Amino acid sequence: MYSKSAVAAILLTSVAGVLGAPAPAESQQSSQTATVSPPAATPELSLTARLTLADTAADRYALLPDDKQFVFDFNQEQKGAGKGGQLVAANRKTFPALVGTGAGMAVGRVGPCGINTFHVHPRGAELQIVVKGSLVTEMTPENGVNNADGTRRVIKTTLKPFQMTPFPQGSVHVQFNDNCDETVFVAAFPSEDFGTGQVADELFAAADDDLVAAVLGQSIDGAQVDKIRKAIPKSIAQGVDSCLKKCNIPKRSL
Template identity: 30%
Template sequence: MKTGTFSFCLVLAVSALAVSAGFDPSKEVRDIRAELFPHAKDFKFNLADAPASNNGVGAKIQGGSQGRFPALNGLGVSYTLFTIDPCGMNLPHVHPRATELIYIIKGYGLTVGFSEENGGRVLVNRKLKKGWTTVFPEGLPHWQINTSCYPVQFISALSHASPGVVTVPDRFLGTSIPDYVLSVVFNVPKEDVQDIRDRLSSRDLEAECKRRCGIQ
């Protein structure tokens, strides 16, 4: 068992015993953490050098979750560094286990939004810039798009050590959901569904923004 998983299980076990026995688990949890993470260096993590993934639409994502930073286990937090290129987008997605708070550290022109539950509102904030912050409630679909011609960076803080992510278009179209189901969802003939799936591999930046910024 990996150290991170082992420590998480230990913390959970001690907390459960504390509830059943009626005592304060803080010292026991503290002692376990001291044994698992004995050095100050165990509590630091270079987010800027973390492995990056790219969503194919101009967003670079560098995460600091419990898998990469084991000291987060049991603390209920994680964070991510986003760099979004001009006209790039962080696709609509959901964090099933976390509320997300973002703080913009570079750039301007970030448009963000989220959709409430069925029957609720779609809320959009435009042209956020360095120093601004916004929040996305747990479980609600949300997105970010850079409408400026310069890169934008922001820190995303999440209220769970393993918040999870469901990228909405990918989970609908990039999985084995039957074509006849998707034909109803998108109101297209079933034979057109594969064409929609194929477009996932050739996403492009928003056309008007590309023209304005001179991006080929």
């Protein structure tokens, strides 16, 4: 006769055999070691990213140990500048010390007959002040902002030195230097990443030819769209004909 405890032990042994007994600890460890992949290399975060992830403002200052990191030089050259001038922007990427300030800035140098072509800022209003020369501006607000006769309203200004105008976030606007001397302006934004979108480039460079032709009321056909697309100048561009003639500047050929 087996005791009750002996019977229980025999039953447990049988069940373990059916279900599969656990492998010895040494074997389990060997199996796990063989299947674990090495950790993927983590790309190094940019300074801007590390500043954004910092727990406190004090931690951000620790990531900027050099006082020179708090100086931005607008005298640098704009990458990919157009023929009409230079525009240098200080944002959270180009000037990491701005992280946490909620502010950004740009300085534009618009040459004779230069045009800061039609554009929008998707993440910030712009306050623009002229510090040298003069600038003609036009701004188109959102749909529904009309003149008394029902036509769309376009707000036009001429800014002299130390005069300012606002461009609301998302509004389409343009600046034109209609003189033969350089104009310099400063633009302030309540955003570290205000962004800029050139209207003509976004319309012609990114959309289907036939869609562009349809949007323009079939005033051009699909075949002409590609020619226009290739002719779109970089901002800051150079025009208008009357100004070019006044300043004896050769007209840009397509």
